[in-house]
Amino acid sequence: MNIDEGTVRPFKDAVYAQLARLGKALSSGPRLEILDLLTQGPRTVEAVAAQVGQSVANTSHHLRALARAQLVEADRDGLYVTYRIAGDEVATMFAGMRALAERRLRALRQTTAEFLEPRGVAEPIDARALERRIAGRDVTLIDVRPESEFAAGHLPGAINIPMDELDGRLRELPPDLEVVAYCRGPFCVMAVDALATLREHGFRATHFDRGVADWRALGLPVEGGDDGGAG
Secondary structure, eight states, X not given: OOOOHHHHHHHHHHHHHHHHHHHHHTOOHHHHHHHHHHTTOOEEHHHHHHHHTXXXXXXXXXXXXXXXXXXXXXXEXXXXXXXXXXXXXXXXXXXXXXXXXXXXXXXXXXXXXXXXXXXXXXXXXXXXXXXXXXXXXXXEEEEOXXXXXXXXXXXXXXXXXXXXXXXXXXXXXOTTSEEEEEOSSTTOOHHHHHHHHHXXXXXXXEXXXXXXXXXXXXXXXXXXXXXXXXX
């Protein structure tokens, strides 16, 4: 029995309208940056605002829009509201959208190249090569994100040396091993800054330009986090 078209059309209109809610929530550069930041771990509104260079009022507006689309969730503790992503599938969705943009948008690739090339940043190590080198213990892997993000989840065997502590902790790094630095992902510049610092001090160094969510999306193990695998 064929379903009556008069029933089908309202159904299709309704479901695609719901899908469009996600597109509407994501149609803002600041919101995408906020979502990218929250894949690293929960943050208060004030902490998010400081990271993305927005006022607390604007940041709250963007976070509420993401919450209405059920992409983030909030917990209140007195005067403070802490936001987190609504699940690992949100991080996977963001990583997939970013990867699609990197493949399809020439302007994005050009903008990235124009920022990195003058800084002498060579081709980053890929995830599978890094996995082999971690297993072979022939590399020192440093996570230059803040301690709270490292605790929420990090690559196996990584040492947490936040970028603002790197200069004072170089003596902790074995001088005979190549150092690989990583941070939040391809649009995070902390690993690029770390690479410059390491090379200035005579270390052989490269960087991994993906983050914890990208690593997990490949089915690779992540250490830390409340459940042993969140990041």
